[in-house]
Amino acid sequence: MKIAATVILYHPDEIVIENISSYINSVEKLYIVDNTEMPLNEIRDALKKFPNAIYLNDRENKGIAARLNQVSNLASNDGYDWLLTMDQDSSFPNESFINYLSCTNSFEEKEKVSMFGISFDKKVAGSNICNSIKVNHLITSGSLINLNLMPAIGRFDEKLFIDEVDFEYCLRSIVNGFNIIQFDNIFLMHNLGQTSYHRSFKTTKLTSRVLHSPVRIYYITRNFLYVQSKYKETFPDEINLRRKVLFNRIKNNILYNKERFKVINYVLKGFRDYKKNRLGKLE
Secondary structure (H helix, E strand, O other): OOEEEEEEEOOOOOHHHHHHHOOHHHOOEEEEEEOOOOOOHHHHHHHOOOOOEEEEOOOOOOOOHHHHHHHHHHHHHOOOOEEEEEEOOOEOOOOHHHHHHHHHHHOOOHHHEEEEEEEOOOOOOOOOOOOEEEOOOOOOOOEEEEHHHHHHHOOOOOOOOOOOHHHHHHHHHHHOOOEEEEEEEEEOEOOOOEEEEEEOOOOOOEEEEEEOOHHHHHHHHHHHHHHHHHHOOOOHHHHHHHHHHHHHHHHHHHHHOOOHHHHHHHHHHHHHHHHOOOOOOOO
16 A cells, blocks of 8 residues: 555644654655645744655635545655545554554455544554444544545545535445445544533533534534435435434534524524535635
């Protein structure tokens, strides 16, 4: 397997250097794509010091899908077969990435796998055994994309801009006859959003909640409705599960987000824009 990696940035802080260091020495090349319109000089200069990295910034936020397509083309042209895709807030603990590469290398019929991925919400303690399962969905961060299959599957859907980009690509891969494989024995340190603690209105217990900006809630709402319209007949159980997750996200942000009224407005706007087929970047 000839592997390159990419990390897509948006207003990163210094932690991104440490996160990148957890995997950069195990890949041949890293494409750093910065969506920040005005990147900070000190962070940009630090990123450029990685010897096997290429830093790309055109001072425009083009979202996730377009950047994944951009880097997939670059990596394919540079002769790579697989692309590791990372978020700026993700990292591999200890020897996890080495174990990950070992599991993917030893996996039989990898030519039929569109994406390999790993666990991020639970850690299997002390296991180096490659425990692979077939799934319907992986998150982008920590996934290995089979670049050789992209001509058959198609590019990432740029109508989505951000959110649901990974979910839609996974479902489309399965529709085209390819597999999505997750290794439960590999763990990724990953942040899904801003976590804060609030007292439940129902139980009065103090619990953690993942909150998002109103604009992010807009994309989450609009893009789910778009993906639902494409795949609800083919993957009814998966879509129903994602709908419940969406409702729970909206509920938490309305109840606990300080910008709750703005959240409500953006949820409604997401619904209206979906109905009017207004996709892509929110202007």
